[in-house]
Amino acid sequence: MFHPMVAGVTIPGVALGLLAITPYIDKNPSRKPSDRKLAIAMMTMFLMLWAVLVIIGSFFRGPGFNFTFPWNDGIFFDL
Secondary structure, three states, rough: OOOOOHHHHHHHHHHHHHHHHHHHHOOOOOOOHHHOHHHHHHHHHHHHHHHHHHHHHHHHHHHHOOOOOOHHHHOOOOO
């Protein structure tokens, strides 16, 4: 459990700040994907993190959105 200021403002703010400074970190002017290794690596890491968080949020929650392992309590879907 995080304090609401940390969970709702600080962590998303840092993430958005890092995304905002990405163009200043990778100053490669080339438009060929084979020359943009850093940009491709950063985008791949972002997409993989997004996919992992979606999987955890979908399958590793129980009643009341509490964290639980699906192999212990089964998969919980409540619409």
